[in-house]
Amino acid sequence: MKVIELLERRRQNWQELERLCDRLQMSGGMVALPPPETARFAALYRAACADLALSDAYQLPQNTVQYLHRLVGRAHNQLYQSRRFDIAAWSRMLLYDVPQQVFGDRCVQAMFLFFWGTFFLSAWLAYDKPTWPEYAETVIGHEQIQALEEMYKDPIDGSDRGGEENTAMAGFYIWHNAGIGLQCFAFGLLVVPGLLISAFNAIFLGAAFGYMARPDVYAQQGQNFFHFVTAHGPFELTAIVLSAGSGLRLGMAWIMPGAWSRTASLMRWGRKMMPVMMSAVIMFMIAALIEGFLSPSGAQYWLKAAVAIVSTVILVLYFGVLGFPRGGRVLAEARA
């Protein structure tokens, strides 16, 4: 058969497939075709695949071959769409993969020690006024301290600020703090900026906590400060450590790739750490919700403390119990 006859025969099919692709593409994959057309689409797609596979044997001209490549590519993208939110897969990922991955991860452990070590060191330096009188002012800065004291000078009961300002501040916390956390995670990939940001956060937060815990300050603004930060503290600080740690792990993947090439190592660790990042993002969301609605509200301190305790217990159970290496793990890894 001559090529021109072959083209004439197949042309109808290809153009029909193209029209179906157009329709799917315009709707952005949101609207499904009616069943008969879906079946037709699949059949046409397979036919186009076969034509492409045999294009060399048919000796189709190069233009037509390229057209077929594009056509099959387009149809392939419409046939295999991105998966919708799959609850079973996500819960398995978040409840099994993530804790298992995090528990034994040296980078997350190192970041945990680094962050909390710096935090407590800085807090102690800021707290111990007789020995280091200048520390808190130097680190936080005079104006910042003024601003902090101004911010927490009144008790947090939701009364004086009024509901309006409260809601506005809640929005601000979500926008600002969760943003910082996500930034922390993104820059972790670049190692040096990531470490700098983590160190800065730890030092600054530690100094603020230490300063507010000083006996003279605690009597006035300090207790309001702790009243505010207690409830969302566990989730937010854990999320910062987790995202910085997984960022550091990715950074290490390209700095010390071992037997892999740098690109391959980054891709390999990226595949493993993506769920961890996602869980950090979810933690930021939870922290932001608590921070936005519970922390600035006039709820009693015992309620906020209870929330903090419950979230700490949840986190310990999550990473400690779900993450504890199980016997099946070696098997699972051997299988994978």
Add this chain to the structure above:
Amino acid sequence: MAQRAEQLDSIIRVITPENIAFEYRVAGPFRRLPAYLIDLVVIFVLCFAISIFLIPLLFVSPGTAMFIQLVSWFAIGWFYCGVLEAIFNGQTLGKWLLGLRTVNYDGLPINALQAIVRNLLRYADTFLVMAGLLVMAMNSRFQRLGDLVAGTIVIVEERHWLTGIAKLDDPRAIQLAAHLPPNFVISRSLAKALATYVERRRFFHPVRRREVAKHLAEPLLARFGLPLDTSYDLLLCSLYYRKFIADRGADERQFAAATQAVGPPPGYGQPPYGQQPVYGPGPGGYQPR
């Protein structure tokens, strides 16, 4: 096709579950930057529109207005691209307009996790402006850091028109085809070369055509025993006609028709320099739509 993949260009091969290998063109930084800029504009416009929309609410309840505004800024700024790519099969608005799509490293669609992670890491890629560009230059698939971590690539979804068989503008090609030795078998590689030449020849000036066709036509003329001053271009067209359009039997009928149209067979000489080739509906040529 097999040799295409080994070429040093931006084409990658994807093997589908149907066991077919097809090709994608990977999008480089200069295709992706405009798409990103469009998305940035969309983000700003969205944020701005939300602010405008909230103005009436500002008089009723300024706190709620501020809350909605800040939360939507946060959500749009960090998750606009990721959520759109997750929902619309790897395309944001900018990518959709410019015909780009994010796919998995092996050509399959991305999932929501990949979409969100690769867009969160955009911050690392825009670090010092250059970080992402630098990383893109260092791997063969133009992946930025976010792409590497999420295991994705961005491809061009080209529209490619079906052009079919090239039109032959000169009926003399068909006449000449009748003079070709009937037992000459056109090999596969020769057919490929002929198709490439004839599809592209309309972009060339006759002098240039002659120069290009010379390498193939000169030995063939000697082999066929045709006069050596035959137009090289015409010879390749007639071979193309023989291979792709009509077989020997049809040749005879077409030959008679073509002879009637042009008159007695002229010498197939080179067209004088500067003469425009005769354009007409090619007999048997497939008309692109």
